[in-house]
Amino acid sequence: MKYDKFFALAKEAGIEEAELYIGESYSLSFSLFHSEVDNYSSNKSMTILARGIVNGKFGTATCDSWSNEHAKYLVQEIVNNANVIENEDPAFIFEGSPKYKKINTFNPNLSKISIDEKMKKLYELETAIKNGDPRVIEVGGVEYSESQESVTIMNSKGLKLAQKSNYFVYVGQAVAREGSQTKSGYELFLENDFAKFDVQKLAKEVVQNTVDQLGGEACDSKTYQAVLSPNVVKSLLSFFVGYADAEDVQKQSSLFIGKLGQKVASRKITLEDKPLKRNIFSRWFDDEGVATYNKAIIKQGVLQTYLYNLTTAAKDGVTTTGNASRGGSKMGISTFFLELKPGKKSQEELFQQVGNGVYITDVQGLHAGLNPQSGNFSLQSTGFLIKDGKQDRGLDVITVSGNLLDLFNDVQEVGADQRVFPSGIACSSLLIKKIVVSGK
Amino acid sequence: MVSKKLAIDVLNAALATGADYAEIFYEDSHSYSLSIENGKVETSSSNLMNGVGLRLLKENQCVYGYTNELTRKGLISLAESLRSSFHDERKITVTKLDMIRVKNRNPVTNSYDGISREKKIALVREGIDEIESMKDPRIVRYIGSFADNHRFVAVFNSKGKWFKRDTEFGRLAYMIVAADQNGFETAFEGPGAQQDISYFETKVHAREVARKAAEKALLMLTAKECPSGKMPVVIGNGWGGVLFHEACGHPLEASAISRGLSCFTGKDGEMIASPLVSAVDDSTIPQAWGSIDIDDEGNPGTKRLLIKDGKLVNYMIDDFNGRRMNREGNGACRRQNYKYNPTSRMSNTYICNGKSTPEEIIAATKLGLYAVGFNGGSVDPTTGEFNFGCSEAYIIRDGKICEPVKGATLIGHGDEILKHIDMVGNDLALGQGMCGASSGSIRTNVGQPTLRISEITVGGRGGELK
Structure with missing residues (x-):
């Protein structure tokens, strides 16, 4: 077999247990600018992450193609790297879970749709955006991309697991102008069932996201009651869930230290990781080969579990939650499909409940303006004033500031308007008791 | 390595359907990283990257693909697949490849490949020892790394x-x-160089x-x-x-300018900044972090004066985006690796020295933020709306630096903020x-x-500045 050489060499080199994680992908993308195909790309690539245990320590090495020379390189580097590791964390190569609940995330029909058909929809998208509103002065670009990916884990304990998936994305960007003000906006559609794609709907959303920002100006700097759009909630949730990372808890650097079984958010918040929900994000084994399962992380505001891989679970004397994720040179954790349980109120009802406040639709610069450790954030934002229970004029050149822990404790309502985002997060609007806005 | 003969065959295969330009980008890179966490070596990892990116241009159209199959069959197959986007007659046949030679300002001297893990670990350990010597119980986690x-x-x-480029980088x-009882703070310091x-033994300690880094994290707790x-x-x-990088640098890249998608499009020769501001993107600083001797299209790295005394005079331009601007590339075409289609990017970008001393600037400020x-930050080049977050800041009162403050984010429009620069120091x-960008x-x-x-919107939770 193609990879046998690696395992044979690993054994010869004294590597006690060894594992290969092989990611392969085929991707295709094309974009239009001024009705001309300006970029077309077609790629095949692979990533091989190898690790092995030497004297109880993990050594790791990676490469992006395969030959006997690569196998030799990986084995040699695993040994050399393992020899300098000092931490005493338990190292595991997994023999496999007793049972896996396999989910098919590959849609064979996607490759049967011709490129011409996919291209035709892209031209339609560009035209629909251009004609969507007289204030649209430019279609910044429209792009179609698709990807077919597979993940294979094989190890010296005889485990071999593989999952194949595919998806496509249409994305459009518009530029609109009114007076001296220019705004740009975009939207995308992600699926693996081509029949679900509605060009006109996406174009309408792109245009709406762009022209809605026109006419905005800063508001007074003060504390407001606020509705956060699902788009904003998605960005904040991705950091908030990070506090459940068991490694950070063990290393005394998480806001959830000692909070298991305690209230960490408003009673309105129920947050679940659902890797087995049937959608394009489904994953039936994690990056260590452990069978995944659906679980509540926070239930009615109370922290139910930390998120574990095999090493961190062993250190806490618990079973892994199947959230191992390969990132960089060590095994981290991640959620696969994070779902905030929706509430029952529509966006209009949330606005009515607020009366007078702000509706925040976008936040920018999370990597710079949000401190993941302290949870403090101050972010460039856009949105609208809420006046007498209705959406009023736009807001421009403002920041919103707060603390993640405070914010999720201040949730008064969760909306019914759930949206699913490409980052594998499903969430709806939140009504927040208070948020600091800096403007005029 | 791809031989010249094979390269000629692949280029000619790619050009068969009317492309007016074809380019093979071969890459072979080795990298190593280690981390020491709370005193113990936590990770040690090696990476090998080897592939080819192939780019075909036809007027304003670009086709790009990459592969790890570096055999004749693999490369010709990639060329045949990509050329199927075009349907014209061949315009160009390549018969020979002459080497481009440029000044080597960034030589690989004592390669990291030959330095032992132990030596790199010992280097990081020096800083770890320093943190441990502080014996401050408020430091709960400390990670040192070298890559x-x-x-x-x-x-x-x-x-x-054809040309070749051999470069090495290190970062500590x-x-x-x-x-403490009030929560967490983090701090990061990471000097790096093309050396x-x-x-790291003589210039950076x-x-x-x-x-x-440790003192900054502790200060921010207070x-x-x-x-x-x-x-x-x-x-x-x-x-x-980073303010200039976000607010002005990105909108001055040809990828945005050439499509009319920059807030500075059409402003060539206009005053876009205060007359105190001149700004440069300079790829030629020897052994600097962002320097390149030759860009990914074979244009030599240059020093580009972007803004002269407030007036817009130049951009970062690559050959492909330059086509829409009727301009030649000026050595700004870059990419992360062979998996990315290259485009116009910055190198070492800075605002030039002015005449004031830093002390004069502070002394002239009655009430404000330092x-x-x-x-880091981000920008929408089309609208110029930018943000950047501050990890260390102080209040200035009556011309003196006073108490530290945290959680400040500065926002604004790039095409406005440069006009509000009213004092420039001499301590570049x-x-x-x-x-991060498309390439x-x-x-x-x-x-x-x-x-x-003189005035910028500051986001924070501390209420009105008094």
């Missing part, structure tokens, strides 16, 4: 040219988490870097929340240049960062002297 990258690139194009970094390990609203802001030198540490310094994450230096913005 190096040896990258060999060879490019062959249908203009009958410390990340500190400090905690061998002697740089691990103990000083680590201590600086800081109050930053006030909010519009106020004068003095921005410290070095990493403060921002000296930064987390550069800071090393990673810049991936690349090394760039940001830089500036201390300068003052």
